[in-house]
Amino acid sequence: MAKRKRNANRESTTSDTSVPSKKVKSTFQAKPEMTTIQIVTGSYDRVLHGITVTIPPSSEIRFADTFLFNAHTSAIRCLALSPPSAPVSNQTQKIILASGSTDERINLYHLSAHAPTKISLPAIYSPISRPVIENPKNRELGSLLHHSSSITALCFPTRSKLLSSAEDSTIAITRTRDWSLLSTIKAPIPKQLGRPSGDTAPLGGAPSGVNDFAVHPSMKLMISVGKGEKCMRLWNLVTGKKAGVLSFGREMLGEVGEGRFSRGEGRKVAWGSTDAGDEFTVGFERGVLVFGMDSKPRCKVMPDPRTKIHQLCYVPVDEEDLQVMALSTEDGRVLFYSTRPTDLSTSATVEGKESSLPSAKLIAQLGGKNCGVTGRIKDFTALNTGASTTLIITGSSDGVIRIWNLSTTDLTHGGEAKQVGKLLGSYQTNNRITCLKAFVMLPRPEGAEDEGFDIEDGENDKEELPSSDSE
Numbered sequence: 453m454a455k456r457k458r459n460a461n462r463e464s465t466t467s468d469t470s471v472p473s474k475k476v477k478s479t480f481q482a483k484p485e486m487t488t489i490q491i492v493t494g495s496y497d498r499v500l501h502g503i504t505v506t507i508p509p510s511s512e513i514r515f516a517d518t519f520l521f522n523a524h525t526s527a528i529r530c531l532a533l534s535p536p537s538a539p540v541s542n543q544t545q546k547i548i549l550a551s552g553s554t555d556e557r558i559n560l561y562h563l564s565a566h567a568p569t570k571i572s573l574p575a576i577y578s579p580i581s582r583p584v585i586e587n588p589k590n591r592e593l594g595s596l597l598h599h600s601s602s603i604t605a606l607c608f609p610t611r612s613k614l615l616s617s618a619e620d621s622t623i624a625i626t627r628t629r630d631w632s633l634l635s636t637i638k639a640p641i642p643k644q645l646g647r648p649s650g651d652t653a654p655l656g657g658a659p660s661g662v663n664d665f666a667v668h669p670s671m672k673l674m675i676s677v678g679k680g681e682k683c684m685r686l687w688n689l690v691t692g693k694k695a696g697v698l699s700f701g702r703e704m705l706g707e708v709g710e711g712r713f714s715r716g717e718g719r720k721v722a723w724g725s726t727d728a729g730d731e732f733t734v735g736f737e738r739g740v741l742v743f744g745m746d747s748k749p750r751c752k753v754m755p756d757p758r759t760k761i762h763q764l765c766y767v768p769v770d771e772e773d774l775q776v777m778a779l780s781t782e783d784g785r786v787l788f789y790s791t792r793p794t795d796l797s798t799s800a801t802v803e804g805k806e807s808s809l810p811s812a813k814l815i816a817q818l819g820g821k822n823c824g825v826t827g828r829i830k831d832f833t834a835l836n837t838g839a840s841t842t843l844i845i846t847g848s849s850d851g852v853i854r855i856w857n858l859s860t861t862d863l864t865h866g867g868e869a870k871q872v873g874k875l876l877g878s879y880q881t882n883n884r885i886t887c888l889k890a891f892v893m894l895p896r897p898e899g900a901e902d903e904g905f906d907i908e909d910g911e912n913d914k915e916e917l918p919s920s921d922s923e
Contacts, residue, residue: 485509487837488567488893489855490518492549493847494528495883500551500559503879504568504585504893505855507843513855513877516583519590524553531889532606532614534628536565544589545894548628550614552603558616560593560631567893598624598633601661609667615674619661623676623687635692642680666721666732675732677718684718684734698747700734707752707809708739724766724775726792733777735764740779742791742812751796752809759783760828767834767842769863776815776863780832784825786818786844788863788872816862818844818873825854831888844873847888851881 487507494500502518534548545565552558564587599618607615613634614626623637641660658680665676667689674687682705688695700716710716720735731750734741738760740753755761764779767788777789789812796810819825825848832846844856856873863872 486567487843489835489843489845489890490563490893491845491853491888491890492531492533492563493853493881493883493885494523494531494551494553494887495851495881495885496527497883498522498524498526498528498553499883500524500528501881501883502563502590503853503881505877505879506567507855507876514583515877515879516585518585518587523551523559524555524557526554528553528886529603530606531887532608533563533889533891534608534614535611536894537611539897542897544896546589547891548593548608548611548614549889550606550608550616552606552616552618554602556597556599556601556603556618558596558598558603558606558614560596562589562591562593564589565891565894566896594631596626596631598626598636604662605664607665607667609671615665615667617662617665617676619679621660621662621678623662623665623674625692637687637692639676639678639685642678663718664720666723668723668730675721675723677721677734679717680715681718682716684721696747698743700741704741704749705736707749708736708741708754709758710736710739720761720764722765722777724777724791725773727774728793731791733764733766735761735779737761740764740777741809742777749809750793751791751812753777753779753789753812755779755781755785755787756814757783759785762828763831765832765834767863768836769860777812778832778834780829780846782828783820784827784829784848785820786829786832786846787814788816788818789813790815814869816869816872818856818858818871819846819854820871822871823873823875827852830885833888833890835890835892837892845888845890847885849884851883851885853879853881853885853888 489505491503491505499520500523501520504516504518506514528551530552532550536545536547539545547563547565549561549563550558568585599620599622601618601620603616603618605617609615612628614628615623617623621639621641624633625635627634639662661679663677663679665674667674672689674689676685676687683697683699685694686696705716718734718736722733724731724733730745732743738758742750744750760782762780764777766775767778768775777791778786780786791812795813797813798810827848827850829846829848832844835843837843840860842858842860844858846854855876857876858873
């Protein structure tokens with residue numbers, strides 16, 4: 453495949469014989485005060501979709517497709533972004549993108565970490581022909597086949613390591629320098645008790661696998677939860693061995709709505725910190741339990757009205773490393789809770805029963821029916837853009853990506869919970885989103901080679917794209 457010319461205008465700046473292939477409406481230079489975000493989504497439709505969002509200080513935001521293709525042979529379940537590469541003089545930085553699917557493969561890509569310096573918009577906008585940014589620095593690296601079942605979670609704790617989990621009950625640690633498998637952590641397969649006599653599942657066919665894992669900021673500890681297990685496992689990453697098991701008792705599961713006929717398994721885990729120290733969170737189907745470093749439950753989170761929880765994480769609110777918990781729900785909300793000891797509320801004691809766990813305080817709500825968002829939010833991410841401003845990017849099952857502007861002061865007030873966030877814009881991907889990742893693009897260093905960003909209207913484009921090995 454022929455290599456595409458990056459910029460034909462470099463050869464001659466005074467020639468009048470060159471005919472432009474597309475008419476453009478306007479051209480603007482990316483200014484330092486502009487914020488440019490790269491969003492990547494995965495979907496049930498096997499599509500990996502990259503979108504660049506430019507947020508000017510006082511005008512409407514602009515969306516443009518970066519890449520759009522079938523990355524896997526089945527549904528994409530998880531994504532991960534690495535930290536940017538180390539800055540080098542006169543060179544651009546890159547970010548590694550990893551995507552995991554139910555086809556047992558982990559695909560790897562290189563993404564440019566820098567915002568485009570020049571963008572040309574189409575003359576006539578049409579819903580059918582969307583603006584497209586072509587960046588030859590975005591290219592495929594290859595695939596990993598370290599697992600024998602569906603990939604469930606991916607994480608880059610550092611740029612040099614990639615951790616992946618799957619339904620084969622293993623967590624693989626891969627070195628990004630040469631993509632060699634360093635170690636494999638094997639989680640025990642739970643024994644199925646009380647299986648009915650008419651169960652035709654094969655031997656070993658009971659639900660098993662790692663649902664999710666989270667690495668401590670010290671890079672020495674990791675927690676994981678799995679299918680069919682009413683417990684959480686703690687791993688020592690220095691030795692690669694199990695450090696402990698925390699079982700969820702019946703009373704503990706009852707606090708978060710896990711009844712007798714519920715699975716009682718953890719679905720999501722995350723690390724966070726408050727003024728009381730580090731803590732970790734285990735998310736269930738309709739509730740969340742927060743534990744201290746002593747592995748004792750501190751509080752619980754139960755959304756009101758009760759609804760299914762799809763994603764959770766911690767969002768920093770100030771420079772003192774204080775964080776609040778954020779979780780997305782089935783009814784289109786992102787809820788923010790404070791787990792600080794001073795904000796916990798204790799429920800009344802019931803006769804004949806032990807006093808229930810204190811509840812975390814609901815600080816704010818984003819989205820929901822009041823904002824016209826009713827579909828489930830499958831995934832979201834929070835980006836700190838400075839000046840006490842946080843961008844919340846949500847991806848819904850109906851294929852809509854929404855950009856919200858949120859002030860961190862709204863998450864530190866001590867009053868009643870209120871509706872927060874300003875909707876900056878939305879984008880319809882026409883795919884059923886399952887996972888989403890995003891990062892703030894860096895300004896281009898002085899003297900770096902121009903990457904030839906072009907925006908086209910996507911219609912009647914017959915130019916050849918650069919091959920993956922042309923760089």
